[in-house]
Amino acid sequence: MYKIKQHKLKVALCMAVQINFINNKRKRSIWVKKWMEDRNKYGHMPLLKELRQDYPSDFKNYLRMDFDTFNILLELISPIISKQNTKMRESISAEERLAATLRYLATGRSYEDLKFSTGISPSSLCYIIPETCKAIYQVLKETYLKLPKTKDDWCQVASDFKNQWQFINCGGALDGKHIRIVPPPHSGAQYYNYKNFYSIVLLALVNANYEFIYIDVGKNGRHSDGGILEYTEFYDKLTKGQLHLPNNDETEKHLNYVFLGDEAFSLHENFLKPYPQRDLSLENRVFNYRLSRARNVVENTFGLLAARFRVLHTAIHITDPQNITYVVLAICALHNFLIRRTTSYAPLRSFDHEDLATHELQMGEWRNSSTELTSLRTSTQKNVTINAKSNREKYKQYFNLEGKVPWQLDMIKKGKA
Missing domain, CATH: 1.10.472 (Cyclin A; domain 1)
Known part of the structure; x- marks a missing residue:
């Protein structure tokens, strides 16, 4: 009996609280402001x-x-986005x-x-x-935003890199950036990165034409080094042999088909990164120059993206992390859509480009932007296989001998590489 009375008392209290809330709730004076209605x-x-x-x-x-x-x-x-009118309003x-x-x-x-x-x-x-x-x-x-699915598709990507940047067997340049956000409610330090702000990470693979061919968005900024690549669908397919990359007997000089990264990523049989900057030999400097020259496409793509869509200059203030992800995905898809459909979106002067006579790099207009996206932290090299090191050595030998370009030593002597 005592328990029944106690339960009734709790019900009565809850009802009293609800009635009090309804009575004290601010009454809406108008449904919509007149100027918004018009x-x-x-x-x-x-x-x-x-x-x-x-x-x-x-x-x-x-x-x-x-x-x-x-x-x-x-x-x-x-x-998809059209809504029905109602009797109340359009x-x-x-x-x-x-x-x-x-x-x-x-x-x-x-x-x-x-x-x-x-x-x-x-x-x-x-x-x-x-x-x-x-x-x-x-x-x-x-x-406008899909990963190559066949060997022929990958060969086309490699052909563009060879024709435009004289880098063979390249499936794209990889980089990652922090996208600044206002932390979602109750997320604590989950999105707090080593640069002392809140972010999610945009990881992207870019072809020679400054187009995204793969993006991964939404990993929280706490994962702030190149190891984040290992948690992507792209890396999972790569390690399982499901990307359908050309075999070595189908590539130029029978070298591994490769992707280009910077110091933030680990060396891999299919990933090339620069040699460490300390005590560089001339041959290593040549390799670094050739890799950096081809990899510049991804830096330019991110730069143009931030210059055109200035929401990336602010901390995105959306409470649901999934919705933040859709904002970034939409921006990347729009970039590809616009770069293919209209030349006015990304004229040549927008990007870094080489002087045809001197091969010196001319800075693109995007660099005039006041804000650049923050790069990932340099990763600690660990568990690098002998095959990964050997692959980089083979490319270094190629770029210093058979695959050299006439101006590479001049660029190094001028301190441009």
């Missing part, structure tokens, strides 16, 4: 219409793409959702700030933007 008048859509008609270059600067490209993207994602159109999302990616402005140009409340933006980013990634990934 966003077609006060928002940025009328401005975008004006820019499209009379100032196309400003339209492109506002959304990072021209109107025709915007329409193509809108057509692709509209079936839904926010797919065009408005995409425009708001692209403006967020281009500027990194807060939702509270973005509401004044879009006419959309911060509470709506907080689910519209991640949802649209997810849709962008979903519709673009199969065409």
Whole structure:
């Protein structure tokens, strides 16, 4: 009997608390502010219409793409992000959702700030933007962001590196960057990295044309060295022989098919990294120069990405880590989409490029950006196999003899390598 009375008392107390909460809850004076309800008048859509008609270059600067490209993207994602109107109000159109999302990616402005140009409340933006980013990634990934699947695909990647950077058997340049975030609630030090800020890691493989061919996003910043590669699907497939790379009897000079990394990554039979900088011989300096010259594509790709999508200059303030991942995935997919569809997104001057007469490197415009993404920490070399060391020695011999380029010694003498 005593237990029954005690239970009834608890129920009564809970009901009293709920009633008190309802009574004290702030009553909404209006459902939506008048100027937001009239966003077609006060928002940025009328401005975008004006820019499209009379100032196309400003339209492109506002959304990072021209109107025709915007329409193509809108057509692709509209079936996913369009919502039904209700008797209460009209839904926010797919065009408005995409425009708001692209403006967020281009500027990194807060939702509270973005509401004044879009006419959309911060509470709506907080689910519209991640949802649209997810849709962008979903519709673009199969065409514009996919890992080569056959030997012929890998051979095409290698052919581009040979033609443009005189590096044979190369399947791409690998690098990783920290993406600054506001830590999710209750995450503690999980995302706190050795640079003393919170981040997730973007690991990317880039081809000779400055396009992402593989990305891994979302590992927390606490894992801040090149060992993070070992936890990716790419590395798992590589070690299991599931990437379908060309065999040595199908590669030039019968050398291992390789990927290029910097000091943050461990030496591997299929990964090349520079020799340590101390006490370098001339032959080692030549190898380092040739590797660095080809690997520069990934540094330029990250640089252009941050210059075009300035949300990467801020700490991304989204509470759900999965939604942060979709923002970064969307940016990478948009980069590939734009670099293939329009030359204005990434003209030659955007990237570092060689003077054809002197072969000296001319700095790309992206380096004028005030902020660069933070690189991964240099890893400690451990358990390097004899085959991995032997593979690097074979490439060093090739670049110093049969595969040398006429200007490499001049670059080293001038201190350019």
